[in-house]
Every structure is written in C-alpha cells, then in structure tokens.
Amino acid sequence: MQASSVEIRKVNKFYGPFHALKDVDLSIPPGKVTCLIGPSGSGKSTLLRCINFLEAYDSGEIRIDGQLIGYDSPGRKMTGRRLREMRRGIGMVFQQFNLWPHMTAQQNVAEGLIRVRGLARSEAERRAAEALAKVGLADKMGNHPARLSGGQQQRVAIARAIAMEPRLMLFDEPTSALDPELVGEVLNVMKALAAEGMTMVVVTHEMGFAAHVADQVAFMEKGELVAVDSPQGIFQVPKDARIQNFLRTYHERNSF
Amino acid sequence: MDLIEQYGPMLLRGFGVTVLCWILGTIFGMALGLVIALVQRYAPRPVRWLIQVYIEVIRGTPFLVQLFVLYYGGPLVGLRLDALPAGLLGLTIYGSPYFAEIFRSGFRAVPHGQIEAARAIGMAEPAIIRRILLPLGLVSALPALVNFSIILTKETVILSIITVPELMYQVSRMSTETFRYVEANLVLALFFWLLVETISRLGRRFERRITQHLIERT
Numbered sequence: 018m019q020a021s022s023v024e025i026r027k028v029n030k031f032y033g034p035f036h037a038l039k040d041v042d043l044s045i046p047p048g049k050v051t052c053l054i055g056p057s058g059s060g061k062s063t064l065l066r067c068i069n070f071l072e073a074y075d076s077g078e079i080r081i082d083g084q085l086i087g088y089d090s091p092g093r094k095m096t097g098r099r100l101r102e103m104r105r106g107i108g109m110v111f112q113q114f115n116l117w118p119h120m121t122a123q124q125n126v127a128e129g130l131i132r133v134r135g136l137a138r139s140e141a142e143r144r145a146a147e148a149l150a151k152v153g154l155a156d157k158m159g160n161h162p163a164r165l166s167g168g169q170q171q172r173v174a175i176a177r178a179i180a181m182e183p184r185l186m187l188f189d190e191p192t193s194a195l196d197p198e199l200v201g202e203v204l205n206v207m208k209a210l211a212a213e214g215m216t217m218v219v220v221t222h223e224m225g226f227a228a229h230v231a232d233q234v235a236f237m238e239k240g241e242l243v244a245v246d247s248p249q250g251i252f253q254v255p256k257d258a259r260i261q262n263f264l265r266t267y268h269e270r271n272s273f
Numbered sequence: 274m275d276l277i278e279q280y281g282p283m284l285l286r287g288f289g290v291t292v293l294c295w296i297l298g299t300i301f302g303m304a305l306g307l308v309i310a311l312v313q314r315y316a317p318r319p320v321r322w323l324i325q326v327y328i329e330v331i332r333g334t335p336f337l338v339q340l341f342v343l344y345y346g347g348p349l350v351g352l353r354l355d356a357l358p359a360g361l362l363g364l365t366i367y368g369s370p371y372f373a374e375i376f377r378s379g380f381r382a383v384p385h386g387q388i389e390a391a392r393a394i395g396m397a398e399p400a401i402i403r404r405i406l407l408p409l410g411l412v413s414a415l416p417a418l419v420n421f422s423i424i425l426t427k428e429t430v431i432l433s434i435i436t437v438p439e440l441m442y443q444v445s446r447m448s449t450e451t452f453r454y455v456e457a458n459l460v461l462a463l464f465f466w467l468l469v470e471t472i473s474r475l476g477r478r479f480e481r482r483i484t485q486h487l488i489e490r491t
C-alpha cells in the first residue's frame with residue numbers, strides 16, 4: 018500500500034477573533050498511526066479537518082506528500098477540481114458516521130467509486146462488496162443505515178473511505194458516539210488497517226487505543242500542540258504538567 | 274334533473290380545467306421554487322439579495338393583484354397572453370416563493386455532516402446536489418410540499434376572474450343563469466373536497482414509500 022506523509026507547519030486558524038490553532042507544527046510519517054489527544058475544545062477536530070481542507074487554515078502550510086493542500090500559493094485558494102483530486106487520496110471517518118440514509122450500505126460505499134472514480138456501476142458494486150467484507154459486513158450490504166447498529170454504521174463509513182483506496186485516513190473520534198460494547202468492533206477494524214501500513218491520524222478519547230496502537234501521540238491544549246512523543250513518553254512519563262493534569266482527570270473519570 | 278343535463282358537462286369540463294391548472298401550476302411552481310432555492314444556496318450575495326426581493330414582493334401581494342397586473346398590465350409591456358397561459362404563469366409565479374422556502378428549509382434539514390462526507394471523498398458539488406442534497410431535502414420537504422399544493426388548489430378559483438374557464442367560472446355562470454346558488458356552490462364544494470382528499474391521500478402514500486428506509490425500526 019502507498020502511504021502518504023503529512024507535514025504541518027506553523028498552521029494558524031481563526032474563528033472570527035477566536036484563535037483556534039496556534040502555530041501548530043506536526044510531522045505525520047507515512048504508514049504510521051498518529052493519535053491526537055487533549056481536552057474538549059483544544060482544537061483536535063479543527064486540526065484534523067484542516068488536513069483535508071474541510072476547514073480552511075489561515076496561515077502556515079499543510080503538505081501531503083510535499084503537495085500543499087488548499088492553496089496554490091500563500092493566500093490563493095486552489096480550484097475546486099484540484100482540491101477534489103487531493104481529497105481522493107484522503108479518507109475521513111466522522112464521529113457521527115454521516116452515512117447517506119437513503120442508500121444501502123453497498124450503495125454508500127459504491128457512490129464515491131461511481132461519481133468520483135468514474136467506475137462502472139457493476140465494478141463499483143463489486144469493490145463495495147469487497148470493502149464491506151473487509152470490515153466484516155458482507156451480510157449487511159443491502160441494509161440501509163437505519164437498519165444497522167452504530168458500530169456497523171461506523172464500519173460501513175470506514176469501508177466507504179477505504180474503497181476509494183486512500184493513502185491517508187483521518188478519524189475524528191470514531192467511537193465516541195458508540196455504546197461501549199460496540200467500540201471494540203470498530204477499533205479492531207482500525208487496528209487491522211494500521212497493520213496494513215495505512216497512514217492514520219486519529220482524534221480519540223480512547224487512551225487504550227492511543228497507548229497500544231499509536232506510533233506517536235500528539236497532545237493539544239487551547240489550540241496549541243503541547244507535545245508529540247511516543248505513547249510511552251506521553252502516558253508513562255509525561256513531562257508537561259498540562260498532560261499530567263489531563264491524564265489525571267481522564268483516570269478519575271474512568272475509575273469509579 | 275334538467276340542471277344536471279344542462280350544466281353537467283360544462284361543470285365537468287370546468288373541473289378538468291381546474292385540475293389541469295392545479296397540476297401544471299404545481300409542477301411549474303415547484304420547478305421554479307426549486308431553482309430559486311438552489312440559487313439562494315449557491316449564488317453570490319447580490320444575486321441572493323435580488324431573489325430575496327422577488328420572494329418578499331410575491332409573498333407580500335395578493336394573488337388576485339398579481340393576476341390583474343399580469344393579464345391586464347402585461348399587454349402594456351408587450352406581454353399578451355390568453356387567459357389560460359396567463360393563469361398558469363400567474364400560478365407559477367405566485368407559488369414559486371412558497372415552494373422555494375419549503376425547499377430551502379428541506380435542504381437545511383439535511384445534516385451538514387452528510388454533505389461533508391461527500392466532499393471529503395472528493396465528490397463535486399453538482400453530484401452532491403443531485404445524489405445527496407436533493408433526495409434527502411425532498412424527503413423532509415414532502416409534507417410541506419403536499420400541504421402547499423393543497424392550498425394551491427383553492428387559489429385556482431381566482432383564475433375565473435380573468436375568464437379561465439375553470440370550475441369556479443362555470444359555477445358562477447350556472448348560478449347567474451339559473452339563480453340556483455346553493456346547488457352550484459354545493460357542486461363546487463364537492464369537487465374540491467374530492468380533489469383535496471385525493472391529493473392528500475396520494476401524498477401520504479408517497480411519503481410512506483420514500484421514508485420507509487429512513488426510519489429506524491422500533
């Protein structure tokens with residue numbers, strides 16, 4: 018599998034007067050899993066969404082395999098067509114699944130293959146079936162999202178992304194909307210994807226996943242990227258007081 | 274009994290014209306409303322502003338006045354239409370801003386995340402409109418669409434003013450010729466009840482059919 022690398026340099030983002038990302042620097046190596054953690058409102062989603070330019074950053078650079086995304090040159094937005102071409106190589110999975118409710122699981126996955134990749138319907142459906150089998154949903158292809166559990170819906174959403182053969186996958190809290198007993202099935206699919214050598218950026222509150230699957234963990238607070246380190250460095254021997262604080266709150270909330 | 278023999282065919286023809294006006298007026302009005310709603314969503318600000326003015330003006334004036342302006346004022350600017358086309362054009366224009374608003378709120382009901390999911394895989398905007406926004410927006414707009422098209426059936430009676438030979442026109446003719454006001458208006462009421470009942474039944478059935486996959490099984 019081809020895997021992308023991402024270079025984030027001095028990225029700033031404002032919502033009106035609110036400074037949501039402050040000079041963020043982060044290198045995402047190819048074929049590795051990078052987890053983004055941090056308190057609510059720290060800018061994790063914003064940063065993730067800047068990587069595929071669903072959110073426009075205001076200054077700095079984000080390069081995917083060396084290619085600047087969103088701008089042709091500083092301050093000049095790229096055309097819709099060029100942006101769409103770059104997005105083809107980037108899959109995204111949302112907290113709320115965002116499946117299209119009027120389509121079956123298979124149609125959800127085939128849609129992009131038909132409209133974006135230009136495949137014939139039969140070929141698109143064949144590949145959709147393959148992708149669904151890969152996430153363990155071969156028997157649910159004909160179900161509409163309303164007839165699937167949350168965990169199944171999220172796996173369809175992952176299949177929809179990987180069917181496009183991306184070189185980079187972005188996950189925004191993919192398990193946060195799930196009942197606890199359904200979290201595992203989604204994390205397992207993600208682990209399998211990581212094992213195949215996909216570059217993954219995962220915003221998560223699942224510290225277990227970050228600790229065991231991530232190659233590097235980035236901690237954000239108040240729009241700043243406070244630290245990037247190995248999971249061990251973040252979880253076992255956190256140097257920064259803000260990280261210690263965050264982990265303490267996390268442990269307190271998760272132990273009754 | 275003679276009354277039926279004498280006026281029956283005329284009244285039936287009138288009902289036919291009413292139904293025709295309603296169907297075409299609804300189709301054209303919806304089409305124009307849909308275009309307006311899409312332009313409102315995607316066009317640059319000055320265009321949106323102009324359209325907003327159009328919406329306010331049409332919604333702010335009675336249909337009767339619009340029809341007069343169109344039919345009697347039209348020739349002054351070279352727009353000379355027969356009664357029926359003028360009536361259809363009038364209905365189309367009159368309904369369009371209401372349909373536009375219905376579509377607009379239908380589009381707003383489509384969760385933004387579902388649009389973003391399409392953008393994230395690189396779908397182009399026209400495909401997103403056709404494949405995601407329209408089907409889902411239409412589903413949430415459907416009850417209001419049916420409701421307004423029922424309201425529109427009753428606006429068709431106003432077309433009689435500009436001599437479109439629809440049901441109201443024939444009913445007035447019958448009542449002035451025979452002085453049988455009660456019977457004439459009973460016929461009017463009966464036909465309209467029939468039309469409205471049919472539309473709402475069809476609307477409900479259609480709604481059930483297109484939402485069956487969207488509702489979570491309970």
Ligand SMILES: Nc1ncnc2c1ncn2[C@@H]1O[C@H](COP(=O)(O)OP(=O)(O)OP(=O)(O)O)[C@@H](O)[C@H]1O
Nearest residue numbers: 032033035037055056057058059060061062063064
């Ligand atoms: N569209 C927006 N307009 C204005 N402010 C926004 C917008 N989106 C996000 N913000 C603000 O930017 C900050 C960062 O938001 P973001 O969603 O990136 O946080 P997060 O780290 O993902 O939090 P969470 O863990 O709760 O998802 C928040 O303070 C939020 O209120």
Ligand SMILES: [Mg+2]
Nearest residue numbers: 061062063190
């Ligand atoms: Mg978030």
